[in-house]
Amino acid sequence: MLEEVLAATIRGATPLLLAALGELISQRAGVINIGIEGMMLMGALFGMIGSFYTTGLPMFAPWIGLLAAGVSGLLTAIIFVIFTIKLRGDQIVIGTALTLFALGFTEVINQRLLQVVERPLKSTAFNDIHLPLLSEIPIFGKILFSQNIIVYLTFLLVPCVYFFLYHTHLGLRVRACGEHPNAISTVGSNVLLIRTACMLFAGVLAGLGGGYLSLADVPYFNSEMTAGRGFIALTIVIFGKWHPIKTCGAAILFSFGFALEYRFQAFGLGIQRQWFMMLPFLLCLAVLAGFVGRAEAPKALGKTFDPQA
Amino acid sequence: MNNLLRMLLTAKSKCVSSLENYPRFVQWVAVPLLILGCASLTNAIILLLCGYNPIEAYTAAARVSLGSISGLSETLVKTTPFLMTGLSVGIAFRCGIWNIGAEGQLLVGALGATWFGTRLAYMIPHSSWIGVPLCLTTAILAGGLWGVIPAILKITRNVNEVISTIMLNYVAIHLMGLMIEGGPLQETAKIGSQSDPVVEWVTLTRFVEQYRLHSGIVIALVLAVVLTFVLFRTTFGYQLRAVGEGAAAAKAAGISVARNTLQVFFISGALAGLGGAIELMALADELTKSFSPGYGYTAIAVALMAKLHPLGTIATALLFGALSRGSFAMEGEIGISGKVTWMMQAIILLYVVGFSSARLFNKQPSKQP
Numbered sequence: 227m228l229e230e231v232l233a234a235t236i237r238g239a240t241p242l243l244l245a246a247l248g249e250l251i252s253q254r255a256g257v258i259n260i261g262i263e264g265m266m267l268m269g270a271l272f273g274m275i276g277s278f279y280t281t282g283l284p285m286f287a288p289w290i291g292l293l294a295a296g297v298s299g300l301l302t303a304i305i306f307v308i309f310t311i312k313l314r315g316d317q318i319v320i321g322t323a324l325t326l327f328a329l330g331f332t333e334v335i336n337q338r339l340l341q342v343v344e345r346p347l348k349s350t351a352f353n354d355i356h357l358p359l360l361s362e363i364p365i366f367g368k369i370l371f372s373q374n375i376i377v378y379l380t381f382l383l384v385p386c387v388y389f390f391l392y393h394t395h396l397g398l399r400v401r402a403c404g405e406h407p408n409a410i411s412t413v414g415s416n417v418l419l420i421r422t423a424c425m426l427f428a429g430v431l432a433g434l435g436g437g438y439l440s441l442a443d444v445p446y447f448n449s450e451m452t453a454g455r456g457f458i459a460l461t462i463v464i465f466g467k468w469h470p471i472k473t474c475g476a477a478i479l480f481s482f483g484f485a486l487e488y489r490f491q492a493f494g495l496g497i498q499r500q501w502f503m504m505l506p507f508l509l510c511l512a513v514l515a516g517f518v519g520r521a522e523a524p525k526a527l528g529k530t531f532d533p534q535a
Numbered sequence: 536m537n538n539l540l541r542m543l544l545t546a547k548s549k550c551v552s553s554l555e556n557y558p559r560f561v562q563w564v565a566v567p568l569l570i571l572g573c574a575s576l577t578n579a580i581i582l583l584l585c586g587y588n589p590i591e592a593y594t595a596a597a598r599v600s601l602g603s604i605s606g607l608s609e610t611l612v613k614t615t616p617f618l619m620t621g622l623s624v625g626i627a628f629r630c631g632i633w634n635i636g637a638e639g640q641l642l643v644g645a646l647g648a649t650w651f652g653t654r655l656a657y658m659i660p661h662s663s664w665i666g667v668p669l670c671l672t673t674a675i676l677a678g679g680l681w682g683v684i685p686a687i688l689k690i691t692r693n694v695n696e697v698i699s700t701i702m703l704n705y706v707a708i709h710l711m712g713l714m715i716e717g718g719p720l721q722e723t724a725k726i727g728s729q730s731d732p733v734v735e736w737v738t739l740t741r742f743v744e745q746y747r748l749h750s751g752i753v754i755a756l757v758l759a760v761v762l763t764f765v766l767f768r769t770t771f772g773y774q775l776r777a778v779g780e781g782a783a784a785a786k787a788a789g790i791s792v793a794r795n796t797l798q799v800f801f802i803s804g805a806l807a808g809l810g811g812a813i814e815l816m817a818l819a820d821e822l823t824k825s826f827s828p829g830y831g832y833t834a835i836a837v838a839l840m841a842k843l844h845p846l847g848t849i850a851t852a853l854l855f856g857a858l859s860r861g862s863f864a865m866e867g868e869i870g871i872s873g874k875v876t877w878m879m880q881a882i883i884l885l886y887v888v889g890f891s892s893a894r895l896f897n898k899q900p901s902k903q904p
Contacts, residue, residue, distance in 0.1 A: 260635075260701065305885075315888035318633055318697050322835050323884040329829075330878030331581070337872040338585045449874070457701060464698065498717055504709040507702040514699060515692040523695060 231485045232369045239481035240377045241266070241435040241443070245459035246466070246473050247380075247387050248431030253463060254391060255424035256404035256526040257310070260321035262432050263456025264328030265302045267449070269295035269436025271332040274447035275339070277349035277440075287350035291441045292376070292434060299433015302328065303426050311418050311425075314530050325456070333449040351445040352376060374442050376434075381474070388470040400424060404524030407531045417531050432456070461510035468524065480506045563847065567840060570890055571854070574883040581878070587871055595868045596861025606860065608746035612818065614856030616641070616827075618755040619810025620834030621841065621848040622762055627803040629766065629843050631779040632796060636685060636700030637807040638831025639707030640678040644808020645815045646711055647677025649720055649822045652733030652815070666736040671754075671812055678808015679801040681707065686800035690793045696800075704831070715822055722821070732820040739817040751813035755852075758806065762845040775799060807831060829877070836884040855880065 245262055252259050259265075276294025280287040302324055309315040309323075339347055352374040360371040391397040399420055402410035407417045435455075440447045462480060466473030487502035579589035600610045620637045627634035651673040652666075659665055684703060688694040714720040716728040723731055739749045766772040777785040778795045786792050810830065815822060837855050841847030862876035 258697070260697075309885060309888055313889055318635065319835065319839065319884065319888055322635065322832055323881045323888070325881075326829070326832060326836075326877045326884070327881030330872075330874045330876065330881065333872045333874040334581075334585060334878060337870070338587075341870060342586070454705060457705060460698070461702065498713055500709040500713040500716070503712075504706050507705045507709075511688070511694075511699060511702050511706075514694045515688055523698075528695070528697065 227489075229365055229368055231482070231489055233372070234485040234488070235478060235482040236369060236373060236377060237443070238484055239477040240380045241438040242455060242459050242462055242481060243384070243474060243477040244376075244380050244435035244438060245432045245456060246462040246477055247383055247470065248428030248435075249459055249463045250466070250468060250470060250473055251387065251391070251400065252421075252424045252428035253527055254404045254468060254524055255400045255421045256407060256524055256529065256531070257421050257425050257428075258317050258321070258528040259303075259306065259425065259428055259432075260318060260457075260460065261302065261306055261324030261328075262321075262428075262459055263452055263454065264325035265299045265429055265432035266436035266439070266452045266456045266459075267325075267328040267332050268298040268302050269433030270440040270451055271335060271436075271447050271449075272298035272433075273437030274347065274349040274440040275335075277351075278347060281348075281350055284350055288352045288441050291349055292437050295433045295437025295441070296430045297433070299429040299431070299436065300426060301429075302433070303429020306429065307422050307425050310530070311422055314532060316530065317528050329449070332447075336447060336449055347446060349440055349445045349447070352442045376438050376442055384470055384474045391470065396420075401524075403531075404526055407526050407529075411531075411533060418533065421531070432459075435459070458506055461506045464510050464523075465506070465513050467513070467522075562842075566890055567851070570840065570883060570886045573886050574879060577882050577886075578875075578879050582871065582875075585871075587869060592865045592869045592871055593861075595864040596858075599864035599868075600857040600860035605746055608743075608748040610853070610856045610860045611752050612747050612749070612856075613859045614852045615749075615751045615755050615817075616810045616814050616830045617833060617837050617855045617859075618752075618759065618848060618852035619813065620807050620830045621837030621852050622755075622759060622845055623803045623806035623810065624831075624834040625838035625841065625843045625845060625848055626762060626766070626775075626806070627799055628838060629779050630775045630795060630799040631782060632799055632803070633697045634682070634685070634700055634800065634803050635697055635835070636682065636703050636831070637803070637834045638827060638829065639700070639704035640681050640804040640807035641811035641814075641827055641831050642707045642711050643681040643811075644674040644678030644805075645811030645822055645826060646707075646714060646720070647808065648674040648737075648812035648815050649714075649730045649733065652737040653720065653731040656734045656737050661734075661736045663736045663738070663740075666734070667739065667816070670733075670737040670816060671809060674808045674812030675805040676808075678811065679805035681808070682800045682802075682804015683797065686797045690796060711822070711826075712824065715824070720822070728824060730822040733816060737816055738820070739813065741817075747818060749813075749817035751817045754809070754813060756849065758809075759845045759849050766845065771798075807834075833877075833880050836880050836887070840883060840887050 245266055249259060249262055273291040273295035277287045277291030280290045306320055306324055309320045310317050354372055354374050357371040361367040391401060399410060399415050403417050403420050411417045436452060439451050458480060462476045463473055466476040483502050483505055487499050491499055582589040582592060599606050601607060620641060623637045623640065624634060648670050651670045656666055656670070659669065681703065685696045685699040688699050689696050715730050720730045722729055739751050741747065741749050766776065774785070774790045774795060777788065777790060778792055782792050833855060837851045838848060841851040858879055859876050862873045865871040865875055866873040
């Protein structure tokens, strides 16, 4: 029972963590991307499509789907970059526009496919990989080492992001872009270029996070399948205080809450599920307000940078 | 001090910048039409690539939304919530407050109206002259107070309102679920996840029985005019715009930014909440989970396309109402998903940002006075 809940926690945390890590990097560079929900939705749709059209190659189909998911996230991020960085539009407005766009676009495409394609729209999903020896460990083996490949890769990404942000030159510059873009611009770094790169990376990760939903979680697409996960990823970044390791912790914590909720539901305990769904957002507000340990956002977060000003 | 304020007000604001050098006609008529044209074209290209016939789709949409009296009535019915939330977002953005929370404020307003209309209404005299105003007031208070939460967080704890309002949207969605799915506002039969229908003496009347067009549109139109007056002809509106142009300078000129933020958030929340209540009291009767198809998010496009002017918002809300109505026709007659309306809204929003971008119009970045 507990084993199952914890395994579900790790599985559920993966798409949240993927999207949150991208959001983390872009926010540390000063770009707030609330189009993350839209990017995940695009990833979910194109992940399914990529895998669906290559069903003939069962070995490669999930990977091609994942590639398509990443590329669709990247393309959405390119639109974001053109409008916010090239045309100096407001990040909040563009983010909202992209989420709205994805909500409409994915449903239009999905409905069209349902009209045109005769067989059921199913993707070839990733299989679970039972790591030799490690998966034999009692309890932990099942929770940690019997998951699909994206889960492993995602959790491996956490230390990489940590190392990048805190132990490389470029990571230092990224953080500086989010705190004092003028200062880092003065010493010769190209703020717009760094922000563009971070944003594109965030787009790819959000797309992959969406792709996980239609390639590993369930083998189909549904336009409501992201169900606010993009915004939960946003709360995770804040709850994790813009730090990769803490963000990973926050993703696991929130995912545990959702997994628990699902079990509670199955056992018919008298707690309404909305309490669990509401909790991440309330916790996030509490953290922002400083009731549960103060979180400081990057100082230049969401501010358009104009090198000529 | 007056000079300083005047200087601030002539300063170019974020969303409206760079078009000011052009004649008024170009600013208010030509550019929105150009935006609409470009957006329709982009949307048509996407539809074409999907294998639909965009011309057929557009004619169907135009015919159904504007071509008959019942269609026009439905378009106006759809316009009302867009107008209310558009006004809500517009006034907040004017004051430099990024209130993304209209969706949540609308839901909480509707919740307040549901509470009144299905529970408290039995305690008052059964007359719509008493019931309707009281129900609307409940919604105003509910939406307004929900709007005050991010204001307090911003003033006392310096919490960015963009993030807090997004969070509060989701809290509101789940709060609504909590109330109507097994909670105190669930229907008396306790079966479906919806509320009881509101009692008859708090419903808004229709003008003509066979059309759904209701008196809510009048409330919205009057509010648009009142807000225009408040924004441009009163001290409060003057201060509000001054804070929007630059909070630090407005503070230096003696305006209490904190008080302004609080007031504007209350008004913004109240408008959205009222929009939710009108929708509930005129059409939905009972509160269900699919009550709002994202009115609060569309409102951002509505307000920005109107350049945050309440009277302009009437026109853009009408446009979005027609789009929304037209998408039903596209779904029914051509088979395009009705959600195509969101895609169109998003494209419009992107063009609005593109067209107000300083970099497209002026080669040189605009000089601040």
